[in-house]
Amino acid sequence: MTEKQLKELLADLSFQEKLGEIQQITGAYFGDSGIVTGTDEDHILNEDEVNMSGSVINVVGAAKIREVQEEHIKNHPHHIPMVFMLDIIHGFATSFPTPLAQSCSFEPELVEAIAHETAREASVSGQHVTFSPMVDICRDARWGRVMESYGEDPYLTSKMGAAAVKGYQGDDLSKEGTIAACVKHLAAYGMVEAGREYGTVDTSERFLRQYYLPAYKEACDAGSALLMSAFTANGGVPATADKHVMVDILRDEWGFDGAVITDYGSTRTMKSHGVPETDAQVAKLALEAQIDIEMCLYCYHNGLPELLEKGEITMEQIDRAVYRVLQLKNKLGLFENPYRYTDEQKAYELKNNPEALALARESVSRTVVLLKNEEKILPLNANDNKKIAFIGPYVEEWDMYGGWSIRNQHKIDVKNIHTAVSERYPDGDFVFNDGCMLLGDDEEMVKFSPKRAQLYKEYIETDHKSRKERIAKAVEDAKNADTVVMCIGEHTKIGGELSSRANIVIPKIQKELFDAVAEVNDNIIVVLFNHRPLDISDIAEKAKAVIVAWFPGIMAADGITDVLFGDKAPTGRLTMCFPHTVGQCPIYYAQLPTDHSPVTEDYYVTGFIDCPLTPLYSFGEGLTYTEFEYSNIKLSKDTLSEGETLIASVDVKNIGDRDGVETVQLYIRDPYAAVSRPLKELKGFKKVAIKKGETVTVEFQLTTEDMKFYNVELEYIWEPGEIQVFIGPNSTIKEHIDFKLV
Ligand code: GLC
DSSP states (O other): OOHHHHHHHHHHOOHHHHHHHTEEEEGGGBOTTSSBOOOOTTOOOOHHHHTTOSEEEOOOOHHHHHHHHHHHHHHSTTOOOOEEEEOOOSBSSSBOOOHHHHHTTTOHHHHHHHHHHHHHHHHHTTOOEEOOOBOOOOOOTTSGGGGGSOOSOHHHHHHHHHHHHHHHHTTOTTSTTOOEEEEEEETTGGGOGGGOTTOOBOOOHHHIIIIISHHHHHHHHTTOSEEEEOSSEETTEEGGGOHIIIIIIIIIISOOOSEEEOSTTTTTHHHHTTSOOSHHHHHHHHHHTTOOBEESSOHHHHHHHHHHHTTSSOHHHHHHHHHHHHHHHHHTTTTTOTTTTOOHHHHHHGGGOHHHHHHHHHHHHHHOEEEEEGGGOOSOOTTSOOOEEEESHHHHOOOOOOTTOOGGGOGGGOOOHHHHHHHHOTTOOEEEEOOSOSEETTOHHHHHOHHHHHHTGGGEEOOHHHHHHHHHHHHHHHHTOSEEEEEEEOOTTSSSTTOOOSOOSOOHHHHHHHHHHHHHOSOEEEEEEOSSOOOOHHHHHHOSEEEEOOOOOTTHHHHHHHHHTTSSOOOOOOSSOBOSSGGGOSOOSSOOOOSOOSSOOSSOOOOBTTBOSSOSBOTTOOBOSSOEEEEEEEESOSEEOTTOOEEEEEEEEEOSSSOEEEEEEEEEEOSSOSSOOOSOEEEEEEEEEEOTTOEEEEEEEEOGGGGOEEOTTOOEEOOSEEEEEEEESSTTOOOOEEEEEO
16 A cells, blocks of 8 residues: 555544554454454454454464454455454564574574574464564573573664564565564563562663663664564653653664564553552553554543543544554555465464474574583584483473473474484484472472462472382483583573573582582583573582583474584573573673772673682583684784774684684773773674684674764764774683773
């Protein structure tokens, strides 16, 4: 449709139809046949109102979506199609590594490829919008949703979020194989106090703009068709009512003209923040913040009519929201083809398509992070007549998908590590023993959240006799083996939304197993399955090798086997610090300098008297199966002015005995400025393949744009003065080379 036609359509809509366009419903209204089955006890819309809804969340399946759309167009007074939206967070038919894992690849092109494949699968299955990418900056491992983020760093998160948008949307949203992205959650949901879910956020305007907003802006600039407001309140102002962020910054400063949708009921949850009391007050605040679509919970439906009648809002405000929804539908090509690219046959064929599975498998080695590899115990050699015991629940567990997975399609056809290793090396001298269940009934979560524990009851060991016997058997296997590979970690469902944890250790029953095995065998390799950085201090001390696998998705088992036996080298790097203990949280590499630190490290951050200052493993850290040497760090000039480009270069030599891949990172520090600036800030990264014995020169470009920050007056400026440049393998680099901004 042309803009003129859209405007004519808008002018022709009744108030009820306009209300419908901006009020999203859930798929719960539609029975199996796709026909509206009337209201159910949770929902308040009548059939006519459902027939006027502009969008729906959580309808899954190509055939179902076609039926629902067909019925909808027939019954809608202007036959306007609905938009189908879903959380498609790390894969659709093919489950890929979680976003936090993906970020550890330091490869925006991998994130883009995964998003592109995801869009291909989701679009033929009838989906139009995914509520992704999530680009909340996360620095506290206690928060369950860190698994959905790209980690702690604004620069890296910005690159990954923009790549995901491009992967989902391509360059034309009306084209085949695309779905609309919805960047979320504006703003700073990841900064919830102490990682407490839906908790208080309180950022200064300066830090909001300097660290927490850039990634949302990059995703908007990359063309994200939608944006989602957060549940949280920042400084006491609910995000969904925050005109300063939603209008002054998002609309006026950034020029975002896409559709803004609330989080699931984040309108109504404003009442829980104690700001509005009635639905009408909620609706007024949200509309004034230019929220275009309310996701469920019906405050717009309940509140807008009376507000309009009382003259407290205007039809223009409503029309603006409705028009953005119509524009979204137009971008998606829905007026020309309401079924878009829905294709039941293709959706079926894409369920296990070889190229997606190959990408999923390839993603594993590029996202797992090798944190320790003492005595080069890895990679394993299946033909060295050594007995290897694979022990731990994740030896036999198939579900390594992580939170937000549409996992119900794969239970029949996915391998576990036992099957993958046995298939690969049928003559290997192996023993496989899960050793224990994923959870024990002594787990805090089981005690403090009995309702949630009920969800996982088939994973909880309640028989203490069996617990002891199974661990004893596993210890026997460990005793008789040369090497033990322990596959342990968090439960796949204890990650994502509503999964904040005060203790970030592996389940007690698994730690009991690990400790018992460590008593009888020194050659332990740990493969850790985790949603978030965990406190693995004791494990890392006792194990000779630690691989952080995160949750790698449908090809986890083959991908991990590739890494364990060296077919693929691990090349991931941490994008969130691992603390020594939960008491260190939040902890991140880009700390602000200070003094009076209780120890004399040249790392000027405050700390504790009973814990090291720095994290156990820091941002950017990760090993591989070869080593690299850095030399000849150079700057093309020793001063930099506006409009100029400075080249920073370094020689990187592969001094190991096999070809490898290194992620070269560039950080800067502005040691003295109008406001306190971080000890380091990532401003460049390059992942380069280097053959054994060879040297590669890696170059980075810096301009004054990279040096800008918000000063006391909140002006975004750079200042004359010294800048330190750090180039190396991770954020713990100490040596730097300097230049002057002039
Ligand atoms: C959830 C999440 C949000 C998700 C939405 C729809 O509560 O906060 O990320 O996209 O609701 O499921």
